[in-house]
Amino acid sequence: xxxxxxxxxxxxxxxxxxxxxxxxxxxxxxxxxxxxxxxxxxxxxxxxxxxxxxxxxxxxxxxxxxxxxxxxxxxxxxxxxxxxxxxxxxxxxxxxxxxxxxxxxxxxxxxxxxxxxxxxxxxxxxxxxxxxxxxxxxxxxxxxxxxxxxxxxxxxxxxxxxxxxxxxxxxxxxxxxxxxxxxxxxxxxxxxxxxxxxxxxxxxxxxxxxxxxxxxxxxxxxxxxxxxxxxxxxxxxxxxxxxxxxxxxxxxxxxxxxxxxxxxxxxxxxxxxxxxxxxxxxxxxxxxxxxxxxxxxxxxxxxxxxxxxxxxxxxxxxxxxxxxxxxxxxxxxxxxxxxxxxxxxxxxxxxxxxxxxxxxxxxxxxxxxxxxxxxxxxxxxxxxxxxxxxxxxxxxxxxxxxxxxxxxxx
Amino acid sequence: xxxxxxxxxxxxxxxxxxxxxxxxxxxxxxxxxxxxxxxxxxxxxxxxxxxxxxxxxxxxxxxxxxxxxxxxxxxxxxxxxxxxxxxxxxxxxxxxxxxxxxxxxxxxxxxxxxxxxxxxxxxxxxxxxxxxxxxxxxxxxxxxxxxxxxxxxxxxxxxxxxxxxxxxxxxxxxxxxxxxxxxxxxxxxxxxxxxxxxxxxxxxxxxxxxxxxxxxxxxxxxxxxxxxxxxxxxxxxxxxxxxxxxxxxxxxxxxxxxx
Numbered sequence: 001x002x003x004x005x006x007x008x009x010x011x012x013x014x015x016x017x018x019x020x021x022x023x024x025x026x027x028x029x030x031x032x033x034x035x036x037x038x039x040x041x042x043x044x045x046x047x048x049x050x051x052x053x054x055x056x057x058x059x060x061x062x063x064x065x066x067x068x069x070x071x072x073x074x075x076x077x078x079x080x081x082x083x084x085x086x087x088x089x090x091x092x093x094x095x096x097x098x099x100x101x102x103x104x105x106x107x108x109x110x111x112x113x114x115x116x117x118x119x120x121x122x123x124x125x126x127x128x129x130x131x132x133x134x135x136x137x138x139x140x141x142x143x144x145x146x147x148x149x150x151x152x153x154x155x156x157x158x159x160x161x162x163x164x165x166x167x168x169x170x171x172x173x174x175x176x177x178x179x180x181x182x183x184x185x186x187x188x189x190x191x192x193x194x195x196x197x198x199x200x201x202x203x204x205x206x207x208x209x210x211x212x213x214x215x216x217x218x219x220x221x222x223x224x225x226x227x228x229x230x231x232x233x234x235x236x237x238x239x240x241x242x243x244x245x246x247x248x249x250x251x252x253x254x255x256x257x258x259x260x261x262x263x264x265x266x267x268x269x270x271x272x273x274x275x276x277x278x279x280x281x282x283x284x285x286x287x288x289x290x291x292x293x294x295x296x297x298x299x300x301x302x303x304x305x306x307x308x309x310x311x312x313x314x315x316x317x318x319x320x321x322x323x324x325x326x327x328x329x330x331x332x333x334x335x336x337x338x339x340x341x342x343x344x345x346x347x348x349x350x351x352x353x354x355x356x357x358x359x360x361x362x363x364x365x366x367x368x369x370x371x372x373x374x375x376x377x378x379x380x381x382x383x384x385x386x387x388x389x390x391x392x393x394x395x396x397x398x399x400x401x402x403x404x405x406x407x408x409x410x
Numbered sequence: 411x412x413x414x415x416x417x418x419x420x421x422x423x424x425x426x427x428x429x430x431x432x433x434x435x436x437x438x439x440x441x442x443x444x445x446x447x448x449x450x451x452x453x454x455x456x457x458x459x460x461x462x463x464x465x466x467x468x469x470x471x472x473x474x475x476x477x478x479x480x481x482x483x484x485x486x487x488x489x490x491x492x493x494x495x496x497x498x499x500x501x502x503x504x505x506x507x508x509x510x511x512x513x514x515x516x517x518x519x520x521x522x523x524x525x526x527x528x529x530x531x532x533x534x535x536x537x538x539x540x541x542x543x544x545x546x547x548x549x550x551x552x553x554x555x556x557x558x559x560x561x562x563x564x565x566x567x568x569x570x571x572x573x574x575x576x577x578x579x580x581x582x583x584x585x586x587x588x589x590x591x592x593x594x595x596x597x598x599x600x601x602x603x604x605x606x607x608x609x610x611x612x613x614x615x616x617x618x619x620x621x622x623x624x625x626x627x628x629x630x631x632x633x634x635x636x637x638x639x640x641x642x643x644x645x646x647x648x649x650x651x652x653x654x655x656x657x658x659x660x661x662x663x664x665x666x667x668x669x
Contacts, residue, residue, distance in 0.1 A: 007606055010482055013443070014597050049598035091599060 001330045008090045015098035018047060023102060030103055030232040031382055034224070036186055037106045037232045042140050044095070051139040053087075054114070058135050065127055089336035093278040093329055100282025102379075104386040105232030107279055108393075112182040113137060116272060117144025120191045120209060124252040133189050133211055145187035147178040147238055154180075155399050158207055163194035163240070165208050165250075172250065174210060174218075174243040180393075184236030185224050188214045192240065196255060209251040218243040229385030272394040273351035274332055274342060280358035281325045283387050287365035288318040290380055294369055305368075314364045321357045328354060345407030352400035355390035362387040411465030411559065413455040414521040415489070416512055416542070417448040419473055419480030420532040433502060433627075434634040436532055442473065444480035447527035449487070449594035451587045455525050456488045456595070458559060465522075466490035470515045472508065474501040474626075478610055486597030486605035493519065497615045502627035505533070509541030511625055514618040517546060523564065524584040528553055543584035550584050551577050555591040 004012065022040060029035035045051040099107045118137040122130055136142040153160035163176025176194055178184070190212045195205035212219055222237040247253055292315060295306030305311050328350050335342065342350070362384035366373035373380050391397045419442035421427050427437045455467040469484050469492035476496040485492060493515045500511065516524055524546075529536035543550030555574055556567040559581070568575040569588050597605070615622055623629055647662070649655050663669050 006479060006482065007602060009479065010486055010597070010605065011599075011602050013483070014486070014602065018596055047596050047598070049600050053599055087599060087603060 001334050004090075008094060011091065011094050012098060014048070015095050016101075018044060019098050019102055022047075023099070023106070027102060030106070032231065032376070035232075036234055037103070037109050038140075038143055038186065041106060041110050045140045048095075050095075051141070054138040055135060058130075058138050062127060062130060069127075089333040093275075093333065096275060096278040097282040097285070097329075100279045101286035103232040104279055104283060104383070105230035107275075107282075108182055108230055108233040110140070111272070111275055112146055113142075113144040113187075114140060115275065116146040117187075117189060117191050120146055121211060121251055124209065124257050126253050129211070129248070129251065129253070137189060142188040143183050143186050145181050145183040145190045145238075146193075147181050147184070147190055148193045149178060149180045151177060151179050155396055157193075158195075159203070161193070161195055161202075161207075163192070164197040165194050165210065166197045168244070171244055171246050172210065174212065174240045174245060176240050178238040178240075180225075180235055181238055182233055182235055184238050185221050185234045187221065190214070190219075190238065191251070192238075206255055208255060210245055211249045211251060212240070212243055212245065216243050216245075228388065229382070230389055231382075273344075273347040273400075276351045276390055276394055277325060277328045277332065277354040280354035280387070280390060281322070281329050283358045283383050283390075284318065284322050284325055284361045287361050287380055287383055288315070288322055290378075291315060291318060291365045291368040294372075298370075311368055314368055318361050318364060321361050325354050325357055343407065345404050348395065348400040348403040348407075351390075351394065352397055352404070355387075356397060358387040358390055359384075411459060411462045411523070412468060412519065412521045413458055413465065413523045413525060414468050414470055414516050414519050415448065415451045415455045415484070416516070416524070416526040416538075417452065417469050417471045417481065417484055418445040418527075418530045418532075419443065419471060419477055420445045420530065423531060429637055434637045435502070438474065438501075442477045442480050444483040445527065445531050446594075447529065447531050447589050448484070450589050450592055451525040451527055452484045452487055452489060453592045453594040454554075454557060454587050455523075457592065458523070458557060462559060468492065468519050468521070470512055470519070471495070472497075472500055472503075472511050472515075474498055476612060481610060482605045483597065485608045485610075486601040487595055488597075488601060489608070491609040491611070493611045493613060495613045495615065495618065497622075499615055499622040499626045499628070502630055503625050504630040504632045505535040505537045506541055506631065507625040507629045509538050509545055510620060511615065511618065512538070513542045513545040514620060515613060516542065518618075522581050523557075523559070524548070524582065526584065526586045528586045528588055539584055539586040546584065548582055548584050549579035550586075551579055552586045553588050554585045555588055557585060557587075 022043060023030070026035065026040060030037060096107050096111070099110075114137060118134050121134050121137070125134070137144045148157050150160070150162060152162060163174070163178065165172045165174050174192060174194060176192075178192070192210045192212050194208060194210070195202065196208050197205060214221065218241045220239040220241070222239070224234040224236055227235060251257075292306075295311050295315060296304055298305045306315070332342075332350075362380060365380040366384050369378050369380055372378045375381060395403070421436060421438060421440050422443050427440050429435065430437050452467065452469075459465045459467055467489040469481055469489050471481055471492065472495040474497065476494070478494060481492045481494060495511050495515055503511070524542065526539040526542070528539070539552060540550045551564070551566045551568060553569040554566045555569045558565040562581050564579050564581055564583050564585065566577045566579070566585060568577045569591075615625060649658050660669070
């Protein structure tokens with residue numbers, strides 16, 4: 001794959017049209033006000049039939065899982081082998097790219113809900129748990145949050161984790177504070193990652209994931225935190241004080257999931273990192289387009305600034321970045337079509353490069369725009385603030401670097 | 411009910427390219443997209459078929475090359491299929507030449523209703539719809555803002571400067587749809603995936619039984635004598651507020667007689 005297919009281009013055009021007509025007019029409220037992104041994201045889902053598609057696929061996967069679990073599979077109705085049009089990974093990545101040209105925060109809010117949270121329950125949960133929580137998440141009927149980070153634990157997520165689950169009869173009592181939680185202030189369904197406190201040393205405790213729901217006694221969801229960028233993605237804190245849940249809220253309904261409790265979180269990291277390349281591409285494409293247009297129009301010293309070689313160098317580097325990151329996105333689409341998945345190290349390398357490049361490009365775009373680039377009226381200012389977090393969330397640059405090196409040396 | 415919609419694929423207005431100095435027409439050897447003016451006709455047709463509870467929407471388009479990307483957009487919106495008259499000899503066709511080709515392709519579909527835009531966004535002649543109707547011997551209604559099908563009759567609200575006229579005509583008929591009267595739907599994921607497998611019948615001028623000399627440059631009865639760049643917009647007057655800005659703005663608007 002060296003270019004978007006005709007089908008991809010049709011999808012991109014439709015998405016671009018939607019973003020231009022439905023989201024860009026709301027940008028002042030989304031980026032500089034307090035408008036949560038959920039209503040317009042739901043409109044996106046309904047408009048393109050993403051909700052119905054997700055529902056159908058989810059129900060098919062549940063039926064398939066039930067059938068495979070059923071000894072009488074031969075008599076079960078199974079249409080999973082019947083050919084039907086299936087979208088490739090471009091159908092996931094193109095909306096991300098087009099949204100990120102204007103509101104990367106919306107992708108963060110959407111991805112954490114339909115991606116991270118739903119995947120965390122899907123990958124380890126029982127069929128009953130999936131039916132109870134995942135369907136509403138993948139259709140965006142409900143908002144999800146994935147809570148791992150704590151005030152004292154970021155990159156060292158498991159080592160420094162203080163949140164606990166304690167057994168109390170057949171139930172568990174959950175306690176702890178989580179911070180920097182995307183969708184935290186508005187989430188209906190929250191995956192709470194904590195350690196099982198059996199009175200043993202913290203380093204020996206099992207990592208467990210529970211589903212908690214908005215409105216549960218003892219759960220407090222903070223207001224949105226003020227951030228440098230990604231203003232269209234509400235981020236908040238969660239405080240759990242003796243939140244009582246049954247074993248049916250423990251993902252997988254076992255304290256000993258296959259591969260251990262940490263592996264579920266790690267597989268989520270991998271998926272999260274792959275999505276960052278598409279986010280970076282959207283930011284880079286927009287910064288490049290805006291910068292080229294500005295370099296053509298802006299006149300200084302009697303010449304358009306695009307005639308100056310130092311500006312040309314910046315534009316050329318931006319184009320180089322666009323080509324490289326686009327190729328990484330193409331690789332993701334091709335690997336998914338081939339049924340292959342990246343190793344954690346590959347996903348880390350892609351995330352590291354894409355995030356750094358997006359930040360560099362966005363800052364160069366500000367520089368090309370000069371004083372105007374520093375003004376909120378010119379969009380590159382917002383994109384530069386937004387891009388920076390790509391180097392921090394979903395694993396910092398430093399964590400990605402370590403993961404790559406570890407893979408090389410082990 | 412079968413509704414045929416005439417759609418034009420045009421250079422993207424956001425990146426329109428340039429004029430060919432020899433032919434004095436827009437270069438069309440670039441990626442073409444669905445003319446937005448036609449998206450209203452497609453939407454209107456889809457709504458009429460939905461209301462009827464049966465039938466289909468079929469597209470008819472012509473290009474000098476075999477470009478289909480604009481057609482795929484309309485197919486993704488929900489049209490069932492398309493006829494694409496693709497022939498090098500169509501380059502340079504004037505409005506009447508275009509109408510002759512489209513009329514032949516439309517007739518082959520035996521439609522109950524033909525919808526068009528009022529005019530294309532790149533040619534702006536606005537004459538093709540009525541020419542098609544004349545060539546097919548069908549009633550023509552222009553500038554429709556609403557269409558209702560009642561048995562074998564089309565009831566049309568025809569937009570006028572003062573409001574609208576209620577018009578009725580027997581079917582089949584050719585009706586041009588005013589831009590902006592409906593909200594064209596976004597193609598859904600399902601629609602986009604299905605579009606690539608929907609039938610697009612490619613036809614040549616010869617296959618339609620038309621002499622190549624009747625269309626394109628050879629058959630064109632118009633001659634573009636000269637093209638001139640649009641005048642650059644003059645800078646407006648900037649009014650600095652020294653306490654009397656509102657009075658000066660009111661006076662300026664009053665002079666334009668817009669108050």
